Amino acid sequence: MEGPHSARFPSSPVGETSRRATVIRGAADERARRRATATGRCDVRVGTPPMPDAPAPDFHHAPVMLAEVLAALGSATEGWVVDATVGGAGHAVALLDAHPGLSLLGLDQDPSALAAAGERLARFGPRARTVRARFDALAEVVAAELDGAAVVGVLLDLGVSSPQLDRADRGFSYRLEAPLDMRMDPEGPMTAADVVNGYAEADLAHVLAIHGDERFAARIARAIVSARPLRTTTELAAVVRDAIPAATRRRGGHPATRTFQALRIEVNRELEVLPVALDAAVEVLRPGGRLAVLSYHSGEDRIVKRALRWHETGGCTCPPGLPCACGAVPALRLLRRGGLTPTPAEVTANPRAGSARLRVAERLPRPAPEEAP
Numbered sequence: 001m002e003g004p005h006s007a008r009f010p011s012s013p014v015g016e017t018s019r020r021a022t023v024i025r026g027a028a029d030e031r032a033r034r035r036a037t038a039t040g041r042c043d044v045r046v047g048t049p050p051m052p053d054a055p056a057p058d059f060h061h062a063p064v065m066l067a068e069v070l071a072a073l074g075s076a077t078e079g080w081v082v083d084a085t086v087g088g089a090g091h092a093v094a095l096l097d098a099h100p101g102l103s104l105l106g107l108d109q110d111p112s113a114l115a116a117a118g119e120r121l122a123r124f125g126p127r128a129r130t131v132r133a134r135f136d137a138l139a140e141v142v143a144a145e146l147d148g149a150a151v152v153g154v155l156l157d158l159g160v161s162s163p164q165l166d167r168a169d170r171g172f173s174y175r176l177e178a179p180l181d182m183r184m185d186p187e188g189p190m191t192a193a194d195v196v197n198g199y200a201e202a203d204l205a206h207v208l209a210i211h212g213d214e215r216f217a218a219r220i221a222r223a224i225v226s227a228r229p230l231r232t233t234t235e236l237a238a239v240v241r242d243a244i245p246a247a248t249r250r251r252g253g254h255p256a257t258r259t260f261q262a263l264r265i266e267v268n269r270e271l272e273v274l275p276v277a278l279d280a281a282v283e284v285l286r287p288g289g290r291l292a293v294l295s296y297h298s299g300e301d302r303i304v305k306r307a308l309r310w311h312e313t314g315g316c317t318c319p320p321g322l323p324c325a326c327g328a329v330p331a332l333r334l335l336r337r338g339g340l341t342p343t344p345a346e347v348t349a350n351p352r353a354g355s356a357r358l359r360v361a362e363r364l365p366r367p368a369p370e371e372a373p
């Protein structure tokens, strides 16, 4: 299934480590490489990162909306589920425990998450596999790993895991002193320091406004540029705090929250690779299979909602209310219009679930070749 989202990937049966070569290369990489060349912002590297040898350190992540995800993906009791963001395998383990007929292919770009997932999934033997890959390589990973087996579910639980946020050395948190890193894939080509110290002021302001909904983006970008070079998370957090009007500083959460979110999204190109993964998920699902996506901020959710709606109509361009004459082929049925949100009890127990939104859709049958437009 070589295509526009071409990628190479490592494959490891769970419980083992693999030294097979990794090349993560996709359409999004190519766009980023071109952009990087044009702006001189960053150098996109296509490499062969080693798989981790050490067992996973403590990796605690509470799976969000677990009951709702299980209900969404539990409609099929046999076949493969692709967990494209396997993380600490919280959802994955619960799915395999609940449905002995299901098997699971877990993807993650973070080797420490993958090591933790591998350890937790080892007891399922051949029912579970893990692959280090970015999820825009989903179609190719599935083609190579599952060899035409039925994919009955795809889960995307977007964003970062708790250990990524809580481990100081990853540089995701404004509270913990660390180098400005924020890469989910530690072999990734660009760090937060590259963005903070290398982007033009206008580009930086754009990133903060678009990925962080930061209304003081221009002020913060100006302050960052005059404080360069910034090396650590806490240095950056102090610059952001001082750039924000005092009255605003006293309201709401930490003033650096939105800046850190925006930088993380930029560094990991989160919104760029998401549409590729969503299209691939629709493509690999067998009819009746379910796609479940958990998003955590408005930018992500907007992309998910648009992609699901597009596949619901097949991109139909006919006037609303008239029968479709443009030949569009709907691929999805949405299980409900809006997204589901976590219960208040879950948010009390796990505040990080607070912004979660779950959208679920079901794959429609593909038209027989003679029916195809």
Ligand SMILES: C[S@@+](CC[C@H](N)C(=O)[O-])C[C@H]1O[C@@H](n2cnc3c(N)ncnc32)[C@H](O)[C@@H]1O
Binding pocket: 061, 062, 063, 064, 084, 085, 086, 087, 088, 089, 090, 091, 092, 107, 108, 109, 110, 113, 133, 134, 135, 136, 157, 158, 159, 160, 161, 184, 273
């Ligand atoms: C919210 S956590 C998933 C937690 C998991 N559902 C669980 O129950 O433990 C998101 C995970 O997705 C991974 N991730 C984020 N974006 C990714 C991408 N583009 N490709 C592959 N993995 C990604 C992160 O490294 C992280 O481990």
